[in-house]
Structures are given as C-alpha cells and as structure tokens.
Amino acid sequence: MGGGPGRRGRLRGAMRVPREQLRALGLVAPLLIFIGVTFIAALATMLMRSVHDPVVADALPETVALLRGWDGERLPAEAVYETAARELSRAGEERTIGQVAGRVNRVQGGLRSVFTRTARDLEDEAPDPAAATGTPWRDALIALDTAWADPATWHAIRTTGERFTSRNYLNAVDMDRLPDGTIARQPEERRIYLRLFWRTLLVSGAITILCLLLGYPIAHLIARAPPRRAALLLVLVLVPFWTSLLVRTTSWIVLLQTQGVINDILVAIGLVSDDGRLAMIYSMTGTLIAMTHVLLPFMVLPLYSVMRGIPPQHMSAAASLGATPLQAFLRVYWPQSLPGVGAGALLVFILSIGFYITPALVGGSDGQLISNMIAYHMQTSLNWGLAGALGGILLVGVLALYMVYDRLVGVERMGLH
Amino acid sequence: MGDIAEMVSQPRQEAPPEVHVEFAGVSKSYDGRTLVVKDLDLRVRTGEFVTLLGPSGSGKTTILMMLAGFQTPTAGEIRIGGRPIQNLPPRKRGIGMVFQNYALFPHMTVGANLAFPLEVRGMGAEERRERVGRALELVRLGELSDRRPGQLSGGQQQRVAIARALVFEPSLVLMDEPLGALDRSLREEMQYEIRRIHRTLGVTIVYVTHDQQEAMVMSDRIAVLRDGVVEQIAPPEGLYEEPERAFVASFIGENNRLHGRVTGMTDRDVCEVETGGVRVRALKVAPCEPGDDVTLSIRPERVEINPEPGRYRNELDARVEDLTFLGDHLRVRLKACGRDDFIVKIPNVLGHGGLLEGDGVRIGWTASDCRALNHEGGEE
Ligand SMILES: Nc1ncnc2c1ncn2[C@@H]1O[C@H](COP(=O)(O)OP(=O)(O)OP(=O)(O)O)[C@@H](O)[C@H]1O
Ligand SMILES: [Mg+2]
Numbered sequence: 001m002g003g004g005p006g007r008r009g010r011l012r013g014a015m016r017v018p019r020e021q022l023r024a025l026g027l028v029a030p031l032l033i034f035i036g037v038t039f040i041a042a043l044a045t046m047l048m049r050s051v052h053d054p055v056v057a058d059a060l061p062e063t064v065a066l067l068r069g070w071d072g073e074r075l076p077a078e079a080v081y082e083t084a085a086r087e088l089s090r091a092g093e094e095r096t097i098g099q100v101a102g103r104v105n106r107v108q109g110g111l112r113s114v115f116t117r118t119a120r121d122l123e124d125e126a127p128d129p130a131a132a133t134g135t136p137w138r139d140a141l142i143a144l145d146t147a148w149a150d151p152a153t154w155h156a157i158r159t160t161g162e163r164f165t166s167r168n169y170l171n172a173v174d175m176d177r178l179p180d181g182t183i184a185r186q187p188e189e190r191r192i193y194l195r196l197f198w199r200t201l202l203v204s205g206a207i208t209i210l211c212l213l214l215g216y217p218i219a220h221l222i223a224r225a226p227p228r229r230a231a232l233l234l235v236l237v238l239v240p241f242w243t244s245l246l247v248r249t250t251s252w253i254v255l256l257q258t259q260g261v262i263n264d265i266l267v268a269i270g271l272v273s274d275d276g277r278l279a280m281i282y283s284m285t286g287t288l289i290a291m292t293h294v295l296l297p298f299m300v301l302p303l304y305s306v307m308r309g310i311p312p313q314h315m316s317a318a319a320s321l322g323a324t325p326l327q328a329f330l331r332v333y334w335p336q337s338l339p340g341v342g343a344g345a346l347l348v349f350i351l352s353i354g355f356y357i358t359p360a361l362v363g364g365s366d367g368q369l370i371s372n373m374i375a376y377h378m379q380t381s382l383n384w385g386l387a388g389a390l391g392g393i394l395l396v397g398v399l400a401l402y403m404v405y406d407r408l409v410g411v412e413r414m415g416l417h
Numbered sequence: 418m419g420d421i422a423e424m425v426s427q428p429r430q431e432a433p434p435e436v437h438v439e440f441a442g443v444s445k446s447y448d449g450r451t452l453v454v455k456d457l458d459l460r461v462r463t464g465e466f467v468t469l470l471g472p473s474g475s476g477k478t479t480i481l482m483m484l485a486g487f488q489t490p491t492a493g494e495i496r497i498g499g500r501p502i503q504n505l506p507p508r509k510r511g512i513g514m515v516f517q518n519y520a521l522f523p524h525m526t527v528g529a530n531l532a533f534p535l536e537v538r539g540m541g542a543e544e545r546r547e548r549v550g551r552a553l554e555l556v557r558l559g560e561l562s563d564r565r566p567g568q569l570s571g572g573q574q575q576r577v578a579i580a581r582a583l584v585f586e587p588s589l590v591l592m593d594e595p596l597g598a599l600d601r602s603l604r605e606e607m608q609y610e611i612r613r614i615h616r617t618l619g620v621t622i623v624y625v626t627h628d629q630q631e632a633m634v635m636s637d638r639i640a641v642l643r644d645g646v647v648e649q650i651a652p653p654e655g656l657y658e659e660p661e662r663a664f665v666a667s668f669i670g671e672n673n674r675l676h677g678r679v680t681g682m683t684d685r686d687v688c689e690v691e692t693g694g695v696r697v698r699a700l701k702v703a704p705c706e707p708g709d710d711v712t713l714s715i716r717p718e719r720v721e722i723n724p725e726p727g728r729y730r731n732e733l734d735a736r737v738e739d740l741t742f743l744g745d746h747l748r749v750r751l752k753a754c755g756r757d758d759f760i761v762k763i764p765n766v767l768g769h770g771g772l773l774e775g776d777g778v779r780i781g782w783t784a785s786d787c788r789a790l791n792h793e794g795g796e797e
Contacts, residue, residue, distance in 0.1 A: 311518065311520060313516045313518060313520040314520055314522060316516070317520035317522075318522075318533070319486075319507040320485055320486075320507050320508070320510075320512060320513070320514040320582075321508075321533055321534035321537065321581065321585065322508045322511075322537045322538055322585060323534075323537040324508060324537070327537050332522055335524045336522075336523070336524055
C-alpha cells in the first residue's frame with residue numbers, strides 16, 4: 001500500500017525525463033541551427049574553397065585532360081590547341097570566360113586579357129579546316145595572341161585546371177609550384193604574406209603585453225574595491241563594450257590625427273611646433289594604440305574574475321610572515337593570478353590576430369594586418385581561395401595556441417566561469 | 418626568542434612578570450563616527466595565553482588586526498616589549514598570525530608554505546629544511562610536506578597554518594578563531610594541540626574566539642568583550658565564579674538572571690534586593706544604593722533544594738515545574754522569585770531525594786553566591 005503511490009510517482013518521473021530532454025533540445029535547437037548555418041557551414045565553405053576550385057576544370061575539361069600528357073616544355077600538340085580554342089569560344093558564349101581568365105591570371109599575370117580577347121576573337125578568326133596545313137589551330141591562336149606560344153600560358157591552364165589544389169596554401173606562405181612540379185619560394189617582390197603573418201604576430205604580442213600592463217593594475221583595483229565602487233569601475237571598463245567599435249576607432253582618429261586634439265594641445269602648450277606635429281595615426285602606432293584600447297576589457301575581465309577569487313588575507317598573511325610588498329606580490333599574488341593572465345592574454349592575442357576594422361581605419365599602409373589582406377582578397381581581388389587559405393592558416397595557428405595553453409596551464413583554470 | 422629545543426628545556430614559569438603586549442587607551446573607528454574598540458587597556462604577560470572572547474561584531478578581530486599592524490588605532494598606543502609599534506609595518510613586527518580561514522597559499526606545497534617566512538628572511542636552504550621539518554613535527558604532520566593545501570583535511574590545514582605561524586619562531590602568536598571551521602571533535606583535539614604547543618614553546622598567544630567553552634579550556638586569562646569594551650578580564654575560574662558584569666555572568670556558563678531593585682543595605686558587602694515579590698540578600702558587586710535597579714546572577718548549581726532550615730540567608734518557596742535527567746546531574750526547572758524558568762542543578766549523587774513535578778519545595782543559597790550586578794535591561 002505504502003509503496004504504491006511512491007513507485008508510480010517514480011515511474012512517471014522516469015517517463016518525464018526524455019520529454020524534458022526533448023524540450024531542452026527544442027529550446028537550444030534554434031541556436032544550434034544558427035551556429036550550424038552561419039558559423040560551421042560558412043567556415044567549411046571557406047576552407048573548402050581554399051583547396052577546391054572547379055572553375056577552369058569545368059570550363060575547359062577536355063583541354064585540361066589533354067594537358068595532363070603534356071611534357072611542360074615544348075608547345076602542346078595541335079589537338080590541345082584545337083580543343084582549347086573550341087572550349088574557349090564556348091566559355092565565351094556561356095560567359096564563364098571571365099572567371100577562367102581571372103583564375104589563370106593569378107598564376108601568370110597578364111593572361112586575363114589574353115583569354116577574354118581570344119575567346120571573343122575566336123568567333124570571327126576561326127581557321128578554315130579544309131585549308132589546314134600542319135598546325136592550323138596553333139597558328140590561328142598564336143596569331144590572335146603571342147601568349148599562346150608561351151608554355152607558361154599552358155602551364156597556367158594546367159595548374160588552375162586541378163580541382164583540388166594546394167596552390168592557395170603555397171601562395172599564402174609565399175611559395176609557388178614551378179612548371180616542372182617543384183615547390184619554390186616566390187620571387188622577392190611577391191613575398192608579402194609571410195611578412196604580414198609575422199607582423200601580425202608581433203603586433204598582437206605587443207598589444208597583448210600592453211593590455212596586460214595596463215589591465216593588471218585596473219583588475220586588481222576592481223577586485224579589491226568595496227562592492228559599490230567595484231561595480232562602478234566595472235561599468236567604466238564595460239562602457240567601451242557598449243559603444244560601437246567604429247565610434248571608438250574613429251574617436252581615436254579625432255584624437256590622434258595630425259590636426260587632432262592631442263596634437264592641438266601639444267602645439268598649444270608649446271611642446272611641439274606647429275609644423276612638427278606628431279604623426280600618431282595611419283601607421284603602426286595608430287594600430288597599436290587603438291587596438292590596445294579596444295581589447296583592454298578582454299584582458300581586464302578574466303583577470304578580474306581570477307583576482308576576485310584570491311583572498312585578500314593572503315597578502316596580509318605574507319606580510320605577517322615577513323614578506324616585503326614586492327615579495328608578497330611576486331611569490332603569492334602573481335602566481336595565483338596567472339590563470340587570469342593566461343586567459344586574458346590568450347583572448348587578446350587571438351582577437352588581435354584576427355582584428356580587422358581598427359587596423360583598416362587607423363593603420364595606414366604599414367599598420368595593416370593579415371585580416372586586412374584576407375578582406376582585400378574577399379572584396380577586391382575576389383580571390384576567395386587565397387583568402388580561405390590565409391584564414392585557414394590563421395585558424396590552425398589559433399587552435400595550436402589554444403592547445404599549447406591547455407597543455408601549460410589547463411583551459412579549465414582559465415577562470416572564465 | 419630562542420630555539421624550539423631551548424624552549425622545551427625551559428618549562429613555563431608561573432606567569433613571568435614582564436609585560437609583553439600592552440594596549441594603552443586604544444580606540445578604533447572605521448568610519449570616523451562609531452568606535453568599534455573603545456579605550457582599550459590590556460596587558461598580556463610574556464608566555465601568557467590570553468583569549469579575547471565576545472559575540473560577533475564585538476571588535477575581537479579589529480583588536481588583533483591592530484596588534485598585527487593591518488589596522489591603525491584611531492587613538493591610544495600599542496606597545497610590544499615596552500616599545501611602541503605604531504610605525505612598524507606588519508612584516509617587521511615579528512608576529513605569527515593564524516587567520517580564521519587559514520590563508521594558506523594554495524599554489525605552494527605545505528613545505529613551501531612553511532619555508533616562505535624563512536625564505537623571505539634570506540635563510541639558507543639547509544637550515545630552512547631543518548626548521549620546516551621541526552615545525553611539521555611539532556604539529557604532527559611530518560609526511561605531508563609535499564602535499565598542496567587543497568589536498569588536506571580542514572584539521573590538517575589548520576595545523577599547517579599554526580606551523581607556518583610558528584616556524585620563524587616569533588615570540589608572539591595571534592590566532593583569529595582558528596578552529597571556527599572545524600567540527601566539534603576535531604575542535605577539541607585541536608584545542609588540546611594548541612595548548613600543548615603553547616606549553617612546549619612558551620610563546621605568548623593572543624587568541625580570539627566567540628566560543629566560551631573554548632576560551633575556558635585554553636586560556637590563562639580571558640578578556641570578555643562587548644561592543645568594543647572589555648567587560649572583564651580574569652582567569653577562567655574567576656570569570657565563572659566571580660563575574661563582575663551581568664553580561665559576563667550570562668555569557669560564561671549558565672546562570673539565573675533576576676531583575677530587581679535594591680531596597681536596603683544589610684552590611685557593607687551585602688544588599689537587600691526585591692525581585693519578583695520576594696526579598697533576597699545578595700553580594701554587592703556593582704556599586705549600588707537603595708532604589709537602584711540591579712541584575713542578580715545565581716549559578717544553578719549553587720542553589721540547594723530543601724536545605725536544612727536556617728542554613729542560608731536566602732530561603733524561599735518554590736514549585737517544581739519540570740525535571741530533566743542529564744546523567745551526571747538533574748536539571749530542575751522551578752517557579753520561584755516570580756518567574757518560572759529558575760534553574761537548579763542537582764549533582765547525581767546518592768540520596769539526592771525524590772522530587773516530583775508539582776512539588777512545593779524550599780530553596781536556599783548564600784548571599785555570596787547571589788551577585789548583584791549592574792542593571793541590564795531589555796534582554797529579558
Ligand atoms: N574593514 C572594516 N570597515 C568598516 N567596519 C568594519 C571593518 N571591519 C570590521 N568592521 C566593523 O567593526 C565591528 C567589529 O568588527 P570585528 O571584525 O572586529 O568583530 P569580531 O569581534 O571579530 O566579530 P566576529 O566574531 O564576527 O569575527 C563590526 O561592527 C564591523 O562591522
Ligand atoms: Mg572576527
């Protein structure tokens with residue numbers, strides 16, 4: 001008797017569990033779908049594009065197939081010319097020639113116009129097959145443009161004709177595959193990405209250190225302040241978060257530019273002459289100052305969260321045990337704040353590696369970072385494959401960093417809870 | 418202070434006369450308006466175990482923090498060994514301190530925690546190891562040197578905290594409710610340990626607790642604090658037997674607390690007090706004159722039920738309301754002196770008589786066991 005209702009209650013409870021789980025799943029489903037579409041799918045597409053490029057292979061399938069048997073040194077056989085001519089003019093009709101020309105142009109500069117022009121001209125310049133002697137298609141194409149007598153042109157078709165390619169990644173690290181298949185560094189004047197990666201790392205490191213130097217005392221102050229004042233200070237730290245990134249960055253322009261507030265003040269108090277105004281923006285300096293400001297909260301918050309967990313008695317205990325304030329800090333406080341330092345530094349470093357808007361606005365030409373280059377390839381040169389490869393390298397780098405941090409400190413100690 | 422071994426060979430003498438710590442007219446205010454410590458005068462002799470006992474918020478921690486140097490007195494002077502220490506930062510005061518929550522450094526091993534005060538004093542590795550080993554022996558934690566504080570039980574952490582406060586051999590050790598977080602049995606064990614260490618080393622200890630039993634067990638003298646004022650300072654027996662303030666009488670041990678008005682003086686020390694419609698004679702502790710309100714304090718074990726007639730100066734009628742058998746004694750709740758919560762304890766010895774609920778009885782007590790203390794209104 002006594003156990004009856006209890007047992008039934010338990011059974012009903014057991015039945016309820018899956019339904020509650022279902023409800024929970026239903027509640028998070030929109031988020032999962034959103035992340036799936038906007039983040040994972042987008043990421044996968046971009047990464048896919050960096051290794052997969054079917055444009056040329058689709059537009060000139062037979063030419064590409066025939067070129068596989070080409071030795072790469074002498075001019076290809078007549079059959080190749082004939083097929084290429086046929087497929088080029090078809091691409092011209094189907095209006096895919098622009099894309100094809102763009103692809104080959106990336107391998108061999110100047111080929112864009114060669115391809116579009118050839119495709120257009122082939123319509124009226126087709127050789128008469130009856131009168132053909134020897135190599136009529138080859139002659140006809142070379143007559144249209146001498147580039148067709150250059151093996152490099154055919155090499156460009158062959159390279160871009162690969163559906164799956166490592167070309168973008170090689171380019172992203174300033175390398176290229178030579179016609180004979182070997183991999184070599186790009187010529188001096190075309191090596192830009194590695195230098196940019198390196199600069200990005202240096203700038204991110206510098207910003208991380210600046211944020212740490214500025215953020216550590218602030219976080220300590222907030223963690224030690226009485227609750228009301230701590231809340232106020234936290235709000236002050238967070239205000240920048242609530243302001244548009246664009247507004248914050250442009251206000252730095254207002255402050256730092258040659259005719260800006262700071263220079264005006266310096267001139268007014270006579271520290272610099274009117275024509276000796278300091279160039280503080282549109283340069284690396286501008287990028288450093290503005291990005292440090294923008295990213296500072298990301299350093300302060302994890303530091304604060306860890307420091308708040310360090311009992312104030314520890315410093316008193318250290319003092320009562322005979323430690324000077326410096327000893328107490330170095331031996332007792334700093335080691336305990338390290339998880340926060342790690343979390344903040346990791347956060348700021350990763351964010352600054354991928355930062356885009358601020359360097360674009362205040363970086364000038366020498367304050368540009370790798371993400372500005374990615375944006376350039378996304379928006380201007382439309383070389384999405386290369387953009388994807390640059391982004392992929394960035395992603396792997398960040399993941400590697402995260403793993404190193406996990407190994408050294410342990411992500412669970414980051415204090416982001 | 419000398420070596421630990423030296424201390425062992427030199428057993429503690431009857432309270433050496435010299436004053437180790439002295440508070441002279443010390444007051445403290447945090448906000449500039451209310452004083453949380455008021456005009457404190459306190460002397461602690463070398464090697465003495467003095468406990469500050471008082472309810473929460475009575476200023477115990479504040480006093481300790483001023484002594485350790487983490488708070489500055491608003492007025493008055495603190496002297497250690499006769500020297501004013503106002504301008505000495507905490508690290509130079511050479512005081513060992515055990516914090517309420519232990520304040521062990523979680524990122525260091527137990528050994529490193531203990532070595533820390535030696536390290537910052539620039540002591541060599543060899544001597545450090547030796548001293549740390551000895552300190553761990555003292556608190557019986559020899560094998561745990563390589564553990565982290567997080568891997569220790571509460572009692573073990575407590576011992577480490579004590580060892581750390583002792584390892585640099587301070588002559589004065591402060592403990593702020595060190596056993597507050599421990600359960601009852603562990604607490605009793607640790608009380609014993611701290612006593613043993615105190616006897617072994619002969620250091621001066623200023624101890625803070627709000628547990629009166631703990632204070633009674635451990636201390637040479639107890640200072641009872643209320644609202645920043647020392648109500649009484651005396652050895653445990655003195656506090657129990659001869660409380661001078663109503664607050665002390667009720668804070669230390671059980672007591673019957675009666676409110677009354679002085680009606681006359683019997684002789685120099687004894688006054689007559691009317692309470693609940695009866696007149697009793699009481700020892701005049703607080704200065705009082707006829708017409709003054711006083712609080713009477715009578716310990717439950719000092720009241721005899723059905724005494725030989727004429728034996729006591731105070732004898733009156735009462736009725737048994739409630740009987741509780743508690744093993745070693747019988748607890749009797751009586752209706753007497755106009756109230757029904759008058760408690761009497763009868764030791765469980767042969768022939769304590771068969772009382773029944775509802776019985777009418779006579780009760781009696783001496784005038785000296787009934788102390789007329791300052792009037793304390795409000796609480797009852
Ligand atoms: N840092 C501080 N700032 C302001 N007021 C304080 C501060 N520390 C203590 N007080 C106040 O001083 C009074 C005495 O506090 P104290 O900590 O000395 O009490 P305590 O006797 O140690 O109490 P407990 O048994 O609860 O630890 C309390 O009213 C408290 O609110
Ligand atoms: Mg306290």
